[in-house]
Amino acid sequence: MGEKTLTRMDLSEAVFREVGLSRNESADLVESVLQHMSDALVRGEQVKISSFGTFSVRSKAARVGRNPKTGEEVPIQPRRVLTFRPSHLMKDRVADGNKS
Amino acid sequence: MIRSELIQKIADDNPHLYQRDVERIVNTIFDEITDAMSRGDRVELRGFGAFSVKKRDARVGRNPRTGESVPVEEKHVPFFKTGKLLRDRLNGK
Numbered sequence: 001m002g003e004k005t006l007t008r009m010d011l012s013e014a015v016f017r018e019v020g021l022s023r024n025e026s027a028d029l030v031e032s033v034l035q036h037m038s039d040a041l042v043r044g045e046q047v048k049i050s051s052f053g054t055f056s057v058r059s060k061a062a063r064v065g066r067n068p069k070t071g072e073e074v075p076i077q078p079r080r081v082l083t084f085r086p087s088h089l090m091k092d093r094v095a096d097g098n099k100s
Numbered sequence: 101m102i103r104s105e106l107i108q109k110i111a112d113d114n115p116h117l118y119q120r121d122v123e124r125i126v127n128t129i130f131d132e133i134t135d136a137m138s139r140g141d142r143v144e145l146r147g148f149g150a151f152s153v154k155k156r157d158a159r160v161g162r163n164p165r166t167g168e169s170v171p172v173e174e175k176h177v178p179f180f181k182t183g184k185l186l187r188d189r190l191n192g193k
Contacts, residue, residue, distance in 0.1 A: 006141055006142065014132040037148075048102045052103075098140050098176035
């Protein structure tokens with residue numbers, strides 16, 4: 001099993017190899033894809049990528065939290081969190097690829 | 101937003117590219133992430149989030165209908181953690 005960490009650079013390299021664009025333009029396109037996805041999520045939209053997975057924004061209510069170190073109560077404001085639900089295809093591929 | 105709408109937005113921003121190339125670009129990005137995780141690798145996209153693989157230990161499950169015990173094998177599942185910048189943007193910071 002791997003343990004390598006890929007970054008934007010690896011994704012742009014893959015785009016560069018796949019399509020005949022410059023490395024610079026490939027990097028800009030990767031950035032642009034992430035930007036459009038982020039913008040949609042910030043608008044509160046769900047981002048559904050077939051055979052990859054679904055990103056959705058959930059609203060959490062305010063609650064009283066506790067500082068685990070001091071035991072002190074702290075108010076936690078209502079907030080929005082992002083969840084990712086992988087598609088069945090991704091789950092199967094990840095499960096199969098990492099079988100020991 | 102769905103995959104085809106994302107492709108359309110990128111195509112609109114880049115009128116010099118063929119639609120089919122934009123499709124290949126977007127598909128390559130998602131395929132690359134899935135391929136990395138299927139090898140057990142992480143994909144860290146600063147500001148957006150990180151995809152990683154988590155191990156779920158073997159356990160004894162239960163058939164909810166019959167109550168019967170069934171062994172569930174160890175498995176690996178995809179996991180996503182939101183990046184700080186995106187988390188802040190979701191909350192208007």
